[in-house]
Amino acid sequence: MFIVLEGPDGSGKSTQARLLVEHLVSRGRQVVQTREPGGTPAAEAIRSLVLNPQFAGLDDRTEALLFAAARAEHVAQVIRPALQQGAVVVCDRYIDSSIAYQGVGRSLGVERIRELSLWATADLLPDLTLVLDLDAAEGMSRVGERDRLELEPQEYHDRVRRAFVELAIHDPERYRVISASGSIQEVAQRIRHAVDEFIAGKPA
Ligand SMILES: Nc1ncnc2c1ncn2[C@@H]1O[C@H](COP(=O)(O)OP(=O)(O)OP(=O)(O)O)[C@@H](O)[C@H]1O
Ligand SMILES: [Mg+2]
Secondary structure, three states, X not given: OEEEEEOOOOOOHHHHHHHHHHHHHHOOOOEEEEEOOOOOHHHHHHXXXXXXXXXXXXXXXXXXXXXXXXXXXXXHHHHHHHHHOOOEEEEXXXXXXXXXXXXXXXXXXXXXXXXXXXXXXXXXXXXXXXXXXXXXXXXXXXXXXXXXXXXXXXXXXXHHHHHHHHHHXXXXXXXXXEEOOOOHHHHHHHHXXXXXXXXXXXXX
């Protein structure tokens, strides 16, 4: 089973990925925790390039291709092998981040970016995507401005937030929108509930 956490900057994806992994391990599952962009040495190198403020003004298509390249490597080397071994894979960001940030945020087009990403992953999609929904300003106040992408204007972040929720609304079987406001433990409880319910509802 392939579970992805998505949502805007500072919505709590990394925090909640860790807590979800603890929960699944406590239920006796074999879990692989990973993140995008990154998850392999080559993909982490692409991550440090693409998030580096030194490259402000990186061409939008270059950015989209770099994310896709990192994802291709990550799926081929880590995610697909782990799924084949029967592990639950919990991944911090995936294709929908590219759709939201590059497709909608950078206006490169949702369908173009979806196609590019699916080519990169040889059509691997998550079984379940948890969209952590949080006001962009609240997210930004949690993280501060840390990297190149977080320096974008408020309007960009608002469009990104709406894009995640739109993706979820169009595919309710594969998505759950989780309110990311409240305490870390409150959000974790919502996620555990959603994941346990999803697993219980899946045919063995
Ligand atoms: N529910 C919460 N309430 C308050 N602070 C939180 C909450 N969840 C996470 N945080 C804090 O907010 C910061 C951002 O959380 P986290 O790194 O998990 O978000 P993220 O979605 O992974 O961010 P990014 O998109 O930048 O990777 C961290 O300092 C974390 O401890
Ligand atoms: Mg994070």
